[in-house]
Amino acid sequence: MITVEFFSIPKRRAGVNELEVQTDVPLLLTELLAQVAQAIPEFGECCLDQSGQLQRHYLAMLDSERLRPHSEALIPCDSRVIILSADVGG
Amino acid sequence: MMSAPHGYHGRFLEIDVGKCSFAWREISSDTLRQYLGGVGLGTYLLNRLQDGCVDPLSPESILAFVFSPLVGSALTTSAKFAVVSKSPQTNRINDSLSSSRFAIAGKRTGADAIVLRGQSDQPIIVSIDDSSVQFLPAAAYWGMECSEAERRIRDDMPASDAQVAVIGPAGENLVKYATISNDGRHAGRGGHGAVMGSKNVKALVVRGQKCVTWAQPAQLNKLAKELSAKSFGPATAKYRELGTAANLLVFNRLAMLPTRNFQQGQLESASSLAPETLEKTLRKTRKSCAACTIGCEHLYEGKQGESPVRIEYESLFALGANCGINDPQVVLNACRRCDALGLDTISTGGTIAFAMECAAEGLLPSEESLTFGDGEGLLRLIEQIGRRQGIGHRLADGSKQMAQQLGPKAEEMTAEIKGLEMPGYEPRGLTAMAVGLAVAARGADHNRSGAYEADFAGDVAQGDFKSAVQAVIDSEDRAAVMDSLILCKFIRGVLDDFYDDTATLLQAVTGWDIDRAELRDVARRIVHERRQFNVRAGWTPLEDTLPTKMFQQPVGIHEAIDRKAFSEAVGEYNFRRQSES
Known part of the structure; x- marks a missing residue:
């Protein structure tokens, strides 16, 4: 299982604080996002582009490090991915 | 008088509140093109009108309200102005931005900047109505809190469209981090309110009818509509x-x-x-x-x-x-x-x-x-x-x-x-921001360097201080342009290419054939000018550091900062900035 936590605008679009994605194997970010979009279509419509990547206004992080679009890095099971608005200005 | 470039009046108003006198001073087209307005022009004026060693709360200090070429246009977020002075809190350069109708009315006085100097012997209001300047007694308003003072002063002015920037009790009492309030907004950081209070100026009131011209009005309107739509x-x-x-x-x-x-x-x-x-x-x-x-x-x-x-x-x-x-x-x-x-x-x-x-x-x-x-x-x-x-x-x-x-x-x-x-960005978790905060000219500053963007974008990995230096320079340069044009930083995400897009806006306003390379030069000139003021005020590289606890204590999952790697990055930053000048 990979837990996806939503913050800021992605949370508003998803309508939930987090989502548990059931998987027994590590996933690419693209694969994870596809499963999230399947579970929460509103999130997919608002936050993903046509190629299934996060729009540039949003980003994903794993252990305080950004997960880049098209990354070949696998996200381990039992990890927690954070999706937030890219602009953290304040 | 020489003709001003489109978007500008080509002059500033210098007011001595101690002598109750004022004078209009020309600003050359070259200077405007080199420093734009806002923070850039304000720093230029500060460096030429005030010695770096002056006590910021003394009569010799200046307090500059600086407008920009975009103010008054239909461009979204352009109704901003900069306040520039030497900070009583840091004894270094201080520039704060604020957004309100004060910016529009201030520019309509016919000035690209309004500079206050001197010290009144009693509380006053400085009122500028087109080209006339009045010094009005302010005893009746002294002690009032910001919003009440602003409302009462505006109500008491003969013209209903006057805009007011005031200090509250904190500014009057020379609290070193007092603000200047306008329209419910504040020029907040570094104590401009104390500088204004030291001059016994409760309020600056502005109104006017002098509009600037635009070089390409139709193109500017088109660009404004596009930017608004994107926003x-x-x-x-x-x-x-x-x-x-x-x-x-x-x-x-x-x-x-x-x-x-x-x-x-x-x-x-x-x-x-x-x-x-x-x-x-x-x-x-x-x-x-x-x-x-x-x-x-x-x-x-x-x-x-x-x-x-x-x-x-x-x-x-x-x-x-x-x-x-x-x-x-x-x-x-x-x-x-x-x-x-x-x-x-x-x-x-x-x-x-x-x-x-x-x-x-x-x-x-x-x-x-x-x-x-x-x-x-x-x-x-x-x-x-x-x-x-x-x-x-x-x-x-x-x-x-x-x-x-x-x-x-x-x-x-x-x-x-x-x-x-410090602002609310944790240096132990944000490597680029740690360097950006340390080297910022006005002290712990999240606005003149938004280097946290590089951290969140993944451009600078945690602890990679070598990569942080370029990210900080890039971030400072972009901020220098934005804060001088002036546009709100919250609009930056809608720009496809920062330098190309801002150059296009400036071309439509001024008619200059300015391009991204020239804008980058402008940015570096402004950063250098800010650093020069600090040098004249006594800056040394030893100031460019972080609070001790950042090097000694971890916080949560974040390790304490490696002092050696951090210091090397700061040294590299200062070397590169020096090399640019």
Whole structure:
């Protein structure tokens, strides 16, 4: 299982604080996002582009490090991915 | 008089409030093209009108209100102005931006900048109506809080469209982090309000009819429509729907919400302060600055009868988490009182948080029963600071000066850079931002360097200080252009290519054949000019560092900063900036 936590605008679009994605194997970010979009279509419509990547206004992080679009890095099971608005200005 | 470029008047107004005299001074087209306006032009004027060693609270100091070529155009977020002076808190350059109708009315006086110098022997209002300047008695308004003073002065002016910038009791009492309030907004950081108070100027009132011309009006309107349309999109959704306060839960989750004077990175029950919670329990209204289509202001009503208060992330961090407080009513009230007194919320919260840690360590007299989480104590101290009463008199000078009086142990507990209290970005979790904060010309500064963007974008890995240097330079350069044009930084996400897009805007306004390369040169010139003022004011590279605790204590999951790697990066930054000049 990979837990996806939503913050800021992605949370508003998803309508939930987090989502548990059931998987027994590590996933690419693209694969994870596809499963999230399947579970929460509103999130997919608002936050993903046509190629299934996060729009540039949003980003994903794993252990305080950004997960880049098209990354070949696998996200381990039992990890927690954070999706937030890219602009953290304040 | 020479003809001014489109977008400009080509002159500034220099007012001596001690002599009740004024003079119009020309600004050459070359100078305007080299420094643009806002922060850039203000720094240019500061360097030429004031010696670096002048006491910022003396009559010799200047206080410059600087407009920009874009003000008055239909471009969204362009109704901004810069206030530039030497900071009484840092004794270094200080520039603050504010957005309101004051910018539009100020430019309509026919000035690209209004410079105050001297010291009146009694409280006055400086009123500029087109080209005429009046010095009006202000005794009746002295002591009034910001919003009341602004309203009363505006009501008492013969013209109904006058715009007013005022100081509150904090500015009158020379609190070193006092603000200048205008239209409910504040030129906040570094103590411009104290500089204005030292001149015995309660308010600057502006109105006028002098409009500038635009080089390509049709093109400018087209660009303005396009920018406005983009500003309604997802790039600004965070600001529109939640405001800057949306950062709170993000930073708390990442253990980067500075808490209890930067001793921790997470606040228990932080969600109680989050906008997602506040909007469920409190009545909320949204506002926009003048000429802005984003609408990032989120105002929350408190208990019955209390006026709505604008909530920003930095205020929630400084008066909430940093003081260990998670009661939203207390934090809202603290923000309201800072606004009323004319206090910078970041430095107010930072100084009080420092005092709370000092109290916990037994460094303050026992009768000063300060503890983290003490909401009543926070509110009491804010009043005392604004009026320089009791212990507030010492706190009003900021945490650095107070620590110097308390001794070395206290100095190790401060969270400030060059005397300016830290904003709510945790350097131990943000490598590029750590360098950006340390080298910033006005002290701990999240606006003249937004290097955290490189951290979040993944361009700079945690602990990779070598990569941080270029990210900081790039971020500072972009900010120098934005803060001189002036455009709100919240619009930056909608620009496809920062330098190309801003050059296109400037071309339509001025008619200059300016391109991205020239704009980059302008940015470097402005950064260099800011550094030069600091050199003349006594800056040394040793100032470009972080609070001691950043090198000694880990915070949450984030390690203490490697002092050697960090120092090398700062040295590299200063070498490269020096090489550019």
